Amino acid sequence: MLRIGLTGGMGAGKSTVARILAELGAVIIDSDVLAREVVAPGTEGLAALVEAFGAGILAADGSLDRPALAAKAFGSDEARAKLNSITHPLVGKRTGELISAAPADAIVVQDIPLLVENGLAPLMNLVLVVDVDAETRIRRLVEFRGVAESDARARISAQATDEQRRAVADVLLDNNGESGAVDAEVRRLWERRLVPFERNLRTATPARRTELRLAEPNPEWPAQAQRLIARLWLACGAAATRIDHIGSTSVPGLPAKDLIDLQITVADLAVADGVRDALGAAGFPVRPEITHDSPKPTPQDPAGTDIALWAKRYHQNADPGRLANVHIRVDGSPGQRFALAFRDWLRADAAARAEYLEVKREGEAKAAGLTGEAATIAYLDVKEPWFDAAYARAAAWRDATAT
Template identity: 75%
Template sequence: MLRIGLTGGMGAGKSTVARILAERGAVIIDADAIAREVVAPGTEGLAALAQAFGPEILAADGSLDRPALAARAFADEESRKKLNSITHPLVGKRTTELIDAAESDAILVQDIPLLVESGMAPYLHLVLVVDVDAETRIRRLVEFRGVPEADARARISAQATDEQRHAVADVLLDNSGEPGAIEPVVRRLWEQRLVPFERNLRAGTVAARELRLVPADPEWAAQAQRLIARLAAACGSAAIRIDHIGSTAVPDLPAKDVIDIQITVADLAAADGLRDALGAAGFPVKAHLAHDNPKPTGADPAGTDTALWAKRVHGSADPGRPANVHLRVEGSPGAEFALAFRDRLRADADLRSEYLTVKRKAEAAAADSSGEAAAEAYYAVKEPWFDDVYERIRGAAD
C-alpha cells in the first residue's frame, strides 16, 4: 500500500486535489471528515469538548456549534492544545481503522490539514502540498466560504507556515491559477509517479534511473533531508547515524540525479535486520551488483579485508526521486571513506574539477549501452580513479 500525505493551508484547494485523485482510483482518508465524525452527536468526543469548553459550544439540537468552538479553541495557544488533545487521539484511532480496511495495493491518500504540525511526514511514502500564498487563501475563505476575515487570519496563523510546509513537500502543487488548471498536473502526477511508485513498492523493485549528468540542483539537500527523515523513522535505534553522501551532497557539482544516503549501523546483521522495514518505507533492497560494493584495490592488495568493505544497498521505489541507500558498518573503511570523500570534495575545488572530468568520461562510456551494461561501463571508468583518490585521502589523514 502506498501512503500519500496531502496537505496545504486553509483555502488552498486540498479537496479539489483529493477529488481528482479519487477519480483516478485513490482511496481518500479525509482527516476533516473524520474529525467531524468523532464529534458527532452522541460521541465521546463531543461530550469531552463540551466538558472542556462549556455547553455554549453546543447548538440547540445538541450538535457541535463549530463557530462557537472555533471562537474559544483558537483564542490562544493553550486552548488550541486542549482541543487537539481531545480530537487528535480519536481521529488517529479512526484513521487506523480505515487504513487497515484498505486493499494492499491501494494508493491511499490521507488529507491531513495539520500534517506538518503532527510530525506525520516521515511516516508517509510521499507528501503532496497544495501551495497557495496566504493572502490568496484568506481572500478565498472570505469570498467563497463566508468566513469572517479576522477568523480566517486567526486560523491560518495557528497553522504551519508556508515555509514549514515546503520543507516536508516532496511535491508542490501550485493551485494559485485559474479554476481547473491544476487538474492535468494532478493527473500526470498520478500516472507518471504514484501508480509506478505503488507498483514498485508492492514488487520490491527499485525505480529505474538514468546514467546522465545534470547540473547541480539546489533542492538536492532538502530532498536528501526528507529521505533521511523517512529512513530514520524506518530504522529507529538501529541507525547510528544517517548522512547525505556522494556528489549530490556537494554544492555546485554536476551529478546523476540520484541521491546517495549512508546509514551507519553496528554490524551487517543490523543492516540485514532492516531489510523489511526499509522495503516497507519505500526503499527495497537492490540486487547485488559488482559496483555496489566497491573496494579500492589499493586499500588491500592481498584481498584480506574484503569483509571490511562489505555493505548492503537499497534503492528508492519512487520514480520521481531516485536514491541509493548504503548501509555500512561503523568504523569500516567504506563508511569512513564515503564521508571523507564528500568532505574533501566540498573543500577542494581542484578535486571537484578532476572528479567531474572523470564523471563525464564515464557518462560517455555508458552512452552506447543500456541497463546493467551501461552501469558497468560507467563504473569501469570511475573505479580506477577511486583507487588513486582513496590513497590520497588516506595519506592526508595519516
C-alpha cells in the same frame, strides 16, 4: 499500499486535488471529516469534550456547538492542548482503521491540513503540497467562502508558512492559476509517478534509471535528501547511529547523476538486516544481490582483495520520481569512513572536484548509447580505478584536517 500526504494552506484547493485523485482511484482519508466524525452525537469523543469543557458546548439538539467549543478551547494554550489530547488520538485511531481496511494495492491519500504543523511528513511515502500564494488564498476565502478578510488573515497566519510547507513537499502542485488549471498536472502525477510508485512498493522493486547521464547541479538535492533521511530515521529508529547525504549530489556545484546517495551507519550488519523490512515498507526495498562495495587497497588489505572489509547492505528508493541509493555500512568500516571522507574532501578541494568531474564525464561518454546495467558497468569501468587511488588521497586529507 502507498501512503500520500496531501496538504496546503486554507484556500489553496486541496479539496479539488483530492477530488481528482478520488476520481482516478485513490482512497481519500480526510482529516477534517474524521475530526467531525469522532465528536458526532453519541460518540466517546463528544462525551469527553463535554466532560472537559462543560455542557455549554452542546447545541439544542445535542450536537457539538463548534463556535461555543472554540470560545472555550482556543482561549489558552492549556485549553487547546486539552482539546487536542481528546480529538487527535481519536482521529489517529480512525485513520488507522481506514488504512487497514484499504486494499493492499491502494493509493491512500491522507488530506491533512496540519500535516506540517504536526510533523507528519516522514510518515508518508510522498507528500503533495498544493501551493498558492497567501494573497491569492485570502482573496479566494473572501470571495468564494464568505470569510471576513481579517479572519482569513488571522487563520492563515496561525498555520505553517509557505516556506515550511515547501520544505516537506516532494511534489509542489502550483494552483495559482485559473480554476481547473491544476487538473492535468494531477492526472500526469497519478499516471507517471503514483501508480508506478505503488506498484514498485508492492512488489519490492527499486526504481531504476534507463540511461546514464550527468545533470547540472541542482540546489534542491540537499533538501530532497533531507526529506528521504527523515523517512529513513523513522524506519530505522535507534538501529541507525547516523544517516548522511553522501555522493556527488551532496557536493555543491558538482554535476552528477540525478540520484541521491544516502548512508545509514549501523553497529553491525545484523542490525542492517533487522531493518530490512521496515525500510522496504517505507519505500526503500533491498537489492539483496549487492552485498559489498568494490574493495580498495587499505592498510589492513594492501592488495585490495578482502571483500569482507567492504560488506554492506544496499537499498534503493521505489519512487520513480526521486531515484535514491541507500548504503548501509558498519560504523568504522573502510566503506563507511571513505564515503564521508570522500564527500568532505570534494567539498573542500576544488582541484579534486575538477579532476573527479573529468573522470565522470569520461564515464558518461563511455556509457552513451547503453541502458540499464550495461550503462552502469561502462561508467564504473572508468570510475573504479580512479576511486582506488582516491581512497588513499581522501583518507590522507581526512587525517591531515582532523581536529
